[in-house]
Amino acid sequence: MPDSAMNGIDGRVPPSAREITTGQANRVWSVDGPTPYVLKHYGDLSRAANEAAALRLLATHRAPAPQLLAAAPYDTPPWTAQTALRANPVPADRYLEDLAEPLAAIHRIPGIHFGRLAGARQHRSWSDYLHDRLHVYATAAPALRATAQFLHQDVDVRGRVVQPVLLHHDLQPGHLLRQPAGSRLLIDWELAIFGDEKSDLGRLAVRLGLDDPTPVLALANRLDPTAEGMLQLYWRIHLLADAALSTDPVVRERAAVMLPRRW
Known part of the structure; x- marks a missing residue:
């Protein structure tokens, strides 16, 4: 089940999204809206599951990392949504x-x-x-x-x-x-x-x-x-x-x- 119900994020790429992909394994978009976020589609579901787990752990320790807004690592394609950073x-x-x-x-x-x-x-x-x-x-x-x-x-x-x-x-x-x-x-x-x-x-x-x-x-x-x-x-x-x-x-x-x- 996706971690997305409370955020209204379903892993689909909105028409207004801007692609910011830089690597070879994943595709990444910047999404505007009431809550701007970064959407990642993964070529490997194990990487999606691992990043979601890491971000959850980091949040519990208030560590220096983006916040996980939603995730469905076993969807097709696997995806996460993370806070957009002004950095x-x-x-x-x-x-x-x-x-x-x-x-x-x-x-x-x-x-x-x-x-x-x-x-x-x-x-x-x-x-x-x-x-x-x-x-x-x-x-x-x-x-x-x-x-x-x-x-x-x-x-x-x-x-x-x-x-x-x-x-x-x-x-x-x-x-x-x-x-x-x-x-x-x-x-x-x-x-x-x-x-x-x-x-x-x-x-x-x-x-x-x-x-x-x-x-x-x-x-x-x-x-x-x-x-x-x-x-x-x-x-x-x-x-x-x-x-x-x-x-x-x-x-x-x-x-x-x-x-x-x-x-």
């Missing part, structure tokens, strides 16, 4: 500085399992989640199986107890907005998971195109003697994900080239 992307030269506060707020939200919040398998341990992802990447790109196997071994060697927290897991310029009053918000929560906060930093380093991920450690809430090694591991796993699954050939090729040079 602009944070400039690249201020990105890390402006990201610190909202990211710390997100990483204080505890999880109850590992993996996505909804729409996908949930895991009892962080290592189980990582092994599952590596299996997916190796299956999608058999030429990278040796790299995946090395990372499987690294996960086992570095295995440790992790207390799950909420991760955005798609941090990149464009997903951090600054409102006129100065507050910052994170948008696009469809890939959110519960896990180790340094995995968020590893993916961020990949999205920023860094040849060395260590500069993003400044964003970590907690540092310990294993922090840099874990960040390097997550960075490599996210590079493998891009090399195996990215639909952008430039992103896929760059990630594949970077991977062998790190061992």
Whole structure:
């Protein structure tokens, strides 16, 4: 059942809606009206379910994110409606500085399992989640199986107890907005998971195109003697994900080239 009865939003695109799609997986519109909102149609129902679950959780913690107005992740197409924001992307030269506060707020939200919040398998341990992802990447790109196997071994060697927290897991310029009053918000929560906060930093380093991920450690809430090694591991796993699954050939090729040079 859609979460839409009280809002009068049914997931259909009004004639006056303005398309603002920027990615490849979803279509997005800005809808005017008494309550302006952003309507998202998803190519993957699991992503719709996950983003709806993430936004509900974020609202309970009053975290820096859009509000979910309505959702029907199992409709055809799956969709969510979120508050329209009067905000602009944070400039690249201020990105890390402006990201610190909202990211710390997100990483204080505890999880109850590992993996996505909804729409996908949930895991009892962080290592189980990582092994599952590596299996997916190796299956999608058999030429990278040796790299995946090395990372499987690294996960086992570095295995440790992790207390799950909420991760955005798609941090990149464009997903951090600054409102006129100065507050910052994170948008696009469809890939959110519960896990180790340094995995968020590893993916961020990949999205920023860094040849060395260590500069993003400044964003970590907690540092310990294993922090840099874990960040390097997550960075490599996210590079493998891009090399195996990215639909952008430039992103896929760059990630594949970077991977062998790190061992």
